[in-house]
Amino acid sequence: MSLIEINDLKVHYPIRGGFWNRIVDNVKAVDGVTFNIEAGETYGLVGESGSGKSTTAKAIIGLEKATAGTVMYNGKDVTKAENRRKLDYNRDVQMIFQDSLSSLNPRKRIEDVIAEPLRNFEHLDKEEEKLRVLQLLDIVGLDADALYKYPHQFSGGQRQRIGVARAVATHPKLIIADEPVSALDLSVQAQVLNFMKKIQRQFGISYLFISHDLGVVRHMCKNIAIMTRGRIVEVGTREDIYNNPMHIYTKRLLAAIPETNVNHREAHRKHRLEIEKIYQEQQATYYDQDGMAFPLVKVSPTHSVALPPELAKKFEQQSESKGVNV
Amino acid sequence: MKRDIADATSISKEDLAKLTKEANEEATPSRMKIMWGEFKADKPALVSLFLLVFFILFVIIASEFIDVPKMMETNIMGYYNKPFSSDYWLGADAGGRSIAKELVVGSRNSISIAIGLTIISSTFGICWGLVSGYFGGMVDLAMQRVYDFMMIIPMLMTIIVIVTIIPHYNAITLTLILSIFYWMGTSRLIRSRTLAESQKDYVAASKTSGTSNFKIIFREIMPNISSLIIVDTTLSFAENIGVETGLSFLGFGLPMGTPSLGTLIANANDPENITQYWWTWLPAAIEIIILCLSISYIGQVMRRTTNAAQRRGQDQK
Numbered sequence: 001m002s003l004i005e006i007n008d009l010k011v012h013y014p015i016r017g018g019f020w021n022r023i024v025d026n027v028k029a030v031d032g033v034t035f036n037i038e039a040g041e042t043y044g045l046v047g048e049s050g051s052g053k054s055t056t057a058k059a060i061i062g063l064e065k066a067t068a069g070t071v072m073y074n075g076k077d078v079t080k081a082e083n084r085r086k087l088d089y090n091r092d093v094q095m096i097f098q099d100s101l102s103s104l105n106p107r108k109r110i111e112d113v114i115a116e117p118l119r120n121f122e123h124l125d126k127e128e129e130k131l132r133v134l135q136l137l138d139i140v141g142l143d144a145d146a147l148y149k150y151p152h153q154f155s156g157g158q159r160q161r162i163g164v165a166r167a168v169a170t171h172p173k174l175i176i177a178d179e180p181v182s183a184l185d186l187s188v189q190a191q192v193l194n195f196m197k198k199i200q201r202q203f204g205i206s207y208l209f210i211s212h213d214l215g216v217v218r219h220m221c222k223n224i225a226i227m228t229r230g231r232i233v234e235v236g237t238r239e240d241i242y243n244n245p246m247h248i249y250t251k252r253l254l255a256a257i258p259e260t261n262v263n264h265r266e267a268h269r270k271h272r273l274e275i276e277k278i279y280q281e282q283q284a285t286y287y288d289q290d291g292m293a294f295p296l297v298k299v300s301p302t303h304s305v306a307l308p309p310e311l312a313k314k315f316e317q318q319s320e321s322k323g324v325n326v
Numbered sequence: 327m328k329r330d331i332a333d334a335t336s337i338s339k340e341d342l343a344k345l346t347k348e349a350n351e352e353a354t355p356s357r358m359k360i361m362w363g364e365f366k367a368d369k370p371a372l373v374s375l376f377l378l379v380f381f382i383l384f385v386i387i388a389s390e391f392i393d394v395p396k397m398m399e400t401n402i403m404g405y406y407n408k409p410f411s412s413d414y415w416l417g418a419d420a421g422g423r424s425i426a427k428e429l430v431v432g433s434r435n436s437i438s439i440a441i442g443l444t445i446i447s448s449t450f451g452i453c454w455g456l457v458s459g460y461f462g463g464m465v466d467l468a469m470q471r472v473y474d475f476m477m478i479i480p481m482l483m484t485i486i487v488i489v490t491i492i493p494h495y496n497a498i499t500l501t502l503i504l505s506i507f508y509w510m511g512t513s514r515l516i517r518s519r520t521l522a523e524s525q526k527d528y529v530a531a532s533k534t535s536g537t538s539n540f541k542i543i544f545r546e547i548m549p550n551i552s553s554l555i556i557v558d559t560t561l562s563f564a565e566n567i568g569v570e571t572g573l574s575f576l577g578f579g580l581p582m583g584t585p586s587l588g589t590l591i592a593n594a595n596d597p598e599n600i601t602q603y604w605w606t607w608l609p610a611a612i613e614i615i616i617l618c619l620s621i622s623y624i625g626q627v628m629r630r631t632t633n634a635a636q637r638r639g640q641d642q643k
Contacts, residue, residue, distance in 0.1 A: 063530050090536040103527035107549040109354075120536040131342050138335040144345035148353035166535070171331065203331075 002036035003174060003206055004060070004093075009033045009069035009079075011052070011059050029055040031230035031292065032069070037174065042200065042207040044221030046214060046253070052230040053210045054098075057176045060208070061095050091121040094167040098179040100159035104151035110137075110162060111147045117170045136165040139202075140195050157188035161195060168199055176208045181216060193220060214257050218242060223302075226250050231293040236303035246305040248286050249293075252279045285310075361631040363639030371627040374620035381617075382437055389434040397427045398583050409605045417605035419593060429609055432585035436574075437617075439501050439586075440566040446505040447566075448559045451512030452548075458513070459520025460543050466517075473510055481507045486578045497580060504569060512558055519551045553632030560625035564618045571614065587614060 011030040014023040030052040037043045045053045058064035059079070060071050066079040073093070076083045084090065094117070097103035104113050114133045118124060124132065134144055140161040151159055160180060167175050177196070181189040193216065199205060211217050217224060224241045226234040226249065234247045245251045255275040259268045285308045287293060296304040297312040307315065337345070365372045404422030407414045416425040458469040488503055489495065495503075523529070524547060532542050548555070567587075573579035574588025590610035593599045599606050630636040 058530075061534050063533060088536075090534050093534075095531065095534045097527045097531060099527055103531045105528040105532070105546055105550065107552075108546075111349075116532065116537060117535040127339075127342065130346065131337070131339060132331065134342070134345055135331055135335045135337045138337050139331070144348050145352035147346070147349035150354055153354065163531075166531070168331075 003039040003073075005036045005070075005072040006056075006060060007034055007070045007072065009056065009059055009071065010067045011055050011064055012067040028230045028292075030059060033227070033230075033232055034296075035225050035232065035235060037206050037208055039173065039206055040200070040204045041223065042209050042221045044217040044224040045208060045210045045227060046212065046217055046224060047227035048212060048253075051227045053227050054178050056227070057095070057178050057208060057210055061093055061176055062089070088121060091117070091170045092173045094170065094172040094175050096160070096163050096167050096175060096177040096180045098183055100156060100163050100183065101151060103163055104159060106151055109148050109150060113151070113162065114166045114169055117166065121170050132169070136169055137162075139168070139199065140165045155188075156184050157191055160184060160188075160192050164192070164195060164199065168203065168205070171203060172205060174206045174208065176210070178210045179212070180209075182211065182213060189216065196220075214253060226253065229287075229292060231306065232296065233293045233306040234304070235296065236300075240300070240303040244303070246299060246303075246307070247293075248275075248279045248282050251275050357631070360637070360639065361628070364627045364631045364637060367638040368623075368627055368630075371623040374623040378617070378620045378624065381433075385430050385433040385437065389431045392427050392431055394431055394585075395583075397431070398423060398585070406603050406606075416609055417603075419603075419606045425590070425605055425609060428585040428590060429587075429613065432587050432590055432610065433613065435497060435580060435584060436567060436570050436587040439497055439504070439570045439580075440563060442498075442501040443504050443508060443566045443569065444559060444563045446501065447508040448512050448555075448562060450505070451509035452516050452555060454509065455513040455516025455518075456520050456543050456548060459517040460524045460539070460547065462521070462524075470517075473513060476507070476510050479507070482573075485573065486576070489573075489578050495581065497584075500570070500580060504566075504573075508562075508566065508569065512562065515554065515558055516551065519554055520547055523547050523550055553629065556628045556632065557625055560621055560628055564621040564625075567614065567617060 009030055010028070010032055012026040012028050015025040015027060016022065017024045033052075033056055035043070045056065047053045055064055059066045062078065062081065062084050069079070070077045071079050073089060074087055076087055078084050078087065078089050108116075111130065111133050114136055115129050118129055118132060130147075133147065137144065137146055142158060142161060142165075146154070146158075146162075151162070154162065160183075163180075180196070181192050184192060196207065197220070200207065207220070209217065209220050218238060221238060223237055224235070225232045226241065226247065228249050234241065234245065234250045236244075241250065242254065245254055252275050255272045259265075286306075293306040294308055294312070295306065297307045297315055298304050299307075299315055365375060398421075401418075401422035404414060404418040404424075406420060407418035407422065409415065409417035409425070411417075414424050414426070416429065418424055419428075454469060454473075458466045458473075485503060485507060489500070492499065492503075529542060529546060532546050537546070570579055570586065571588040571591065574586045575592045576588075577592070579588050580586050587610045591607050591614075593603075593606040594611075630638065
């Protein structure tokens with residue numbers, strides 16, 4: 001059984017207007033997202049800004065109310081606040097935020113910041129608590145003198161490590177990392193990511209890793225889901241996505257990865273423009289009239305793509321003739 | 327579970343004391359220290375602080391030694407006695423009552439009411455604003471309609487009516503009556519900041535850490551808007567001195583026979599007093615000016631303490 005199962009999750013925001021402030025329409029921030037996270041793995045959720053990946057994360061952890069769908073954890077639907085309380089859900093599922101500065105209370109010392117989840121879930125005495133905080137600081141590579149300082153006295157990378165330490169404090173099973181390194185420069189990114197990997201190895205934590213940086217995702221994740229306009233357009237293992245992208249959006253996203261090799265600059269540029277041309281041409285077929293992605297179709301046991309109906313039918317016939325069990 | 331985190335590091339119980347000491351050496355100075363540094367850097371504010379504290383203590387202690395009923399008795403021999411005499415340091419009014427004594431007791435009354443009013447109305451306003459801004463949605467909607475209702479009531483008229491209807495009232499009931507009408511400004515101010523503050527990530531982080539709403543409001547958000555709270559409270563204290571004074575000036579403040587700064591200033595209603603018997607109203611007027619100036623100086627220092635960019639103090643670590 002998976003650690004956490006997200007099933008047809010929807011988060012819609014009403015648009016109010018007209019007379020009496022009626023609901024005239026909905027913004028479909030997340031519209032029917034389904035995926036599972038296994039224990040101990042890193043699941044990547046990738047998409048452009050506004051694609052609904054952060055909203056998905058917030059709905060999973062309970063910061064955002066889900067309009068429909070379920071998030072099953074330990075056999076309970078944790079989209080209901082009551083179930084979350086019963087399970088001590090937030091002890092097992094923690095979050096790392098994108099903006100490390102604003103995610104740490106500027107008026108609290110680091111000791112209090114990291115001890116906050118400890119105080120809520122594990123009632124330790126003062127000495128034990130301080131010891132645990134010091135140990136957590138050591139795990140993320142910070143010295144003891146950080147204990148009584150305030151968040152603004154640290155650099156971005158240090159702050160994000162403090163955020164990691166806080167998330168790890170109660171020894172959670174899943175950490176949702178919402179673009180944890182996108183506000184950091186490259187050298188510090190590597191540092192924070194390596195700490196996250198080290199912690200994963202030591203404690204067997206699963207990550208839901210949200211990012212728009214495909215390079216980082218490749219480094220971190222085994223399974224990846226690509227999201228756009230509130231829906232998942234392609235799901236697969238790292239190899240599926242990077243070596244055999246099938247949705248035009250995924251192809252376009254992959255073509256946008258900057259290339260450092262200057263010798264092939266022209267060739268890359270040409271490739272990019274080609275992909276963009278294909279994207280513009282086929283946009284109408286890959287999205288329905290409302291501009292939404294089609295339902296996912298399995299193209300291999302690990303790989304699903306939101307193909308348009310005609311292509312999907314072709315695939316089904318192919319796989320049937322080949323006798324692949326899909 | 328506990329073992330896992332302990333296993334991952336080399337830090338154990340033996341290091342705790344040493345590391346705590348290390349951390350203490352690197353600790354940031356506390357807020358009180360910073361505030362004191364700011365006061366030292368701003369001489370007028372320092373003078374104001376001492377003046378205010380000394381004056382408040384003086385009028386509270388000195389008025390204990392004054393027999394108020396006896397003081398308020400009419401003494402025909404002292405009719406508009408000139409100031410700077412041995413019996414009447416600041417002269418006497420039409421009833422032959424010592425202005426100096428009236429000033430001490432009146433200041434005590436006015437300042438006590440202002441302090442009480444500030445504490446009650448600010449506390450209520452802050453709580454109202456915090457809760458309204460934090461929860462938002464229907465809670466906010468309902469609470470803001472109460473606010474709107476209170477706002478449209480003509481404040482001064484209603485207070486005057488209530489004061490005239492109630493047969494027996496004293497300083498405490500007057501403070502309570504005034505408190506009903508003076509929490510709205512604070513609550514609106516606090517609400518607007520809370521709305522912005524509760525959208526920040528650290529609040530989300532607290533929620534995901536399992537902290538209760540009550541704790542988030544008062545332990546997470548409130549310290550972050552403390553700068554606003556301190557400044558607003560200081561300035562509303564200055565304003566509240568004016569509230570009671572103004573009401574007494576109109577004759578609807580404290581009951582008859584109770585001196586206050588307002589009744590002293592009300593002496594200036596008489597044109598003869600303004601021109602000839604200046605000592606009946608001038609000391610009280612000057613006192614109010616000095617008090618309000620001092621408070622606003624202190625308020626400025628408080629604001630600078632909470633805003634690192636404006637600090638003037640030297641020992642910023």
